[in-house]
Amino acid sequence: ESDSDVNRLIRGSDKKLSSLASFAEEDIDVFKESPLDDEHDSRRLQSSSCVGNDMMCGCSDVRQSDYRGHFSVTRSGFTCMEWSMADSFPNQGLEDGAFCRNPNGVGQKAWCFVEDGNGVMWDYCDVPNCQVESSGDITPGCFNTARYNDIYADIEEIKNSIDNDFDRSHFLGGIVRLVAHDFMDFDASNKRKPMGPDGCLLFDSSMNVGLGSIWCDSCPLKQLYDSKYSDLSRADFWVAAGNAVIFLTSINNSLDLRNTFYWGRTTLDSCPGSDSRLPTTAGCQDVEGVFLERMGLTWKDAVALLGAHTLGRGQKQFSGHHGTWVPNDKDAQVFDKKYYEELFRRAWTPRGVGTEDQDWATGSSQDKMMLNTDMCLIFDIDNDKSCCSRTSMFKPNGQNRCEINEDRECMMYSADNSRIEATKAVKRYLGGSGPNSNNVPFYNAFTIAWFKATTNGMETLRPLQDTC
Numbered sequence: 001e002s003d004s005d006v007n008r009l010i011r012g013s014d015k016k017l018s019s020l021a022s023f024a025e026e027d028i029d030v031f032k033e034s035p036l037d038d039e040h041d042s043r044r045l046q047s048s049s050c051v052g053n054d055m056m057c058g059c060s061d062v063r064q065s066d067y068r069g070h071f072s073v074t075r076s077g078f079t080c081m082e083w084s085m086a087d088s089f090p091n092q093g094l095e096d097g098a099f100c101r102n103p104n105g106v107g108q109k110a111w112c113f114v115e116d117g118n119g120v121m122w123d124y125c126d127v128p129n130c131q132v133e134s135s136g137d138i139t140p141g142c143f144n145t146a147r148y149n150d151i152y153a154d155i156e157e158i159k160n161s162i163d164n165d166f167d168r169s170h171f172l173g174g175i176v177r178l179v180a181h182d183f184m185d186f187d188a189s190n191k192r193k194p195m196g197p198d199g200c201l202l203f204d205s206s207m208n209v210g211l212g213s214i215w216c217d218s219c220p221l222k223q224l225y226d227s228k229y230s231d232l233s234r235a236d237f238w239v240a241a242g243n244a245v246i247f248l249t250s251i252n253n254s255l256d257l258r259n260t261f262y263w264g265r266t267t268l269d270s271c272p273g274s275d276s277r278l279p280t281t282a283g284c285q286d287v288e289g290v291f292l293e294r295m296g297l298t299w300k301d302a303v304a305l306l307g308a309h310t311l312g313r314g315q316k317q318f319s320g321h322h323g324t325w326v327p328n329d330k331d332a333q334v335f336d337k338k339y340y341e342e343l344f345r346r347a348w349t350p351r352g353v354g355t356e357d358q359d360w361a362t363g364s365s366q367d368k369m370m371l372n373t374d375m376c377l378i379f380d381i382d383n384d385k386s387c388c389s390r391t392s393m394f395k396p397n398g399q400n401r402c403e404i405n406e407d408r409e410c411m412m413y414s415a416d417n418s419r420i421e422a423t424k425a426v427k428r429y430l431g432g433s434g435p436n437s438n439n440v441p442f443y444n445a446f447t448i449a450w451f452k453a454t455t456n457g458m459e460t461l462r463p464l465q466d467t468c
């Protein structure tokens with residue numbers, strides 16, 4: 001049966017379904033050859049390769065005939081009719097009610113009869129497919145609201161047990177970075193190995209240095225997973241842990257990502273080549289390659305995700321980049337829009353020009369930084385990495401805050417440059433033209449971007465529910 005059959009309508013003038021004309025010929029035979037009996041589940045075919053709750057999803061290998069959930073609206077928006085209304089489909093084995101079903105697998109997936117005012121027709125439902133088991137990879141267990149809440153509480157407890165700002169901000173930021181490194185290796189064009197949020201990272205790779213102090217046998221986060229959550233997929237656990245950090249560090253705990261949290265990711269045990277898809281800090285070509293080209297996101301999304309650099313810091317021994325993006329390690333434990341404010345307001349001076357580790361610093365302590373991939377969101381530094389972001393700011397002693405290259409102000413993008421979209425997004429996330437505490441534009445954009453990034457390419461995820 002082709003997909004175009006889906007919307008083909010059959011109408012019965014007497015509102016009784018005398019005909020199954022819209023099913024393919026061979027499907028009708030399947031139906032005829034499977035006489036009904038009184039046994040409760042006679043209409044449910046057995047799946048061999050599929051895991052999941054039959055109240056939530058159906059197995060694709062048995063064309064969702066096992067589905068017993070409460071989906072009752074079709075993909076065109078019609079409400080299902082009772083199965084008992086059709087003489088040819090008495091209700092046995094379909095459970096009471098007017099729900100999407102595929103008795104005996106006669107259709108391609110769960111469907112139901114509907115009434116459109118002109119008569120009776122049928123239509124497919126958008127019941128999700130359950131996860132298919134694949135050898136070697138770990139499939140997820142039940143992830144319900146209670147466990148999600150427990151993860152928030154457990155992360156908070158670990159956070160509170162860390163007694164200094166430096167380590168605490170690295171713990172919090174490191175978790176969010178871990179999730180980002182998991183999802184940034186997604187490549188939509190590679191159908192065989194899209195990767196993305198699959199719980200798999202090459203910890204030995206130079207791209208991931210530093211994450212080994214977040215996920216290691218003696219690391220609190222991994223110990224938490226091993227002792228309490230190892231029935232969940234690692235991929236799901238990481239995203240939930242990231243959500244916990246964002247919630248705990250957001251202003252008044254106002255950014256709770258649970259409504260856009262979906263679970264059911266499969267953890268990959270091996271992901272060769274994943275590191276080659278991760279961004280270097282060279283500049284906006286990395287941002288474009290990862291977010292726009294391979295992950296299929298927009299500039300708005302990319303800029304919102306990079307706002308996470310407000311948490312945590314760079315460490316010389318890890319990435320070669322040293323400093324926090326925001327004023328200090330205390331601010332680096334607050335998930336707000338400060339990253340964008342800092343980008344705009346400080347006099348950023350290039351550091352290590354000409355080296356692989358070139359970045360930007362400000363102030364005498366040199367403990368605040370921006371990467372090329374941050375600066376390039378508003379400054380056109382592709383061809384000039386030794387400019388200064390603001391040349392007109394002076395210290396009390398009259399010295400220019402730029403210190404070097406006082407006269408060489410970094411260029412901003414012109415209106416016809418596609419990267420102007422990045423600048424516009426930064427300005428939007430500032431929350432207003434003057435100083436303000438409006439984090440709403442950033443939080444809203446981050447919610448969307450984080451949702452896209454953490455569910456990229458995954459079609460069988462499920463929302464949080466109290467039971468599963």
Ligand code: HEM
Pocket residue numbers: 169170171172173174176177180209210279280281282286287290305306308309311312313314315316318319320321371373
């Ligand atoms: C172009 C993309 C990106 C580049 C080049 C980049 C680069 C870096 C670098 C060099 C560090 C310092 C690591 C260290 O020395 O320990 C870092 C840290 C961090 N990154 Fe990114 N990043 C990117 C995207 C992201 C995204 C999308 C997120 C989250 C949504 C993120 C979140 C973080 C966080 C929270 C830290 C602090 C980690 C800690 O404190 O240990 N980054 N990033």
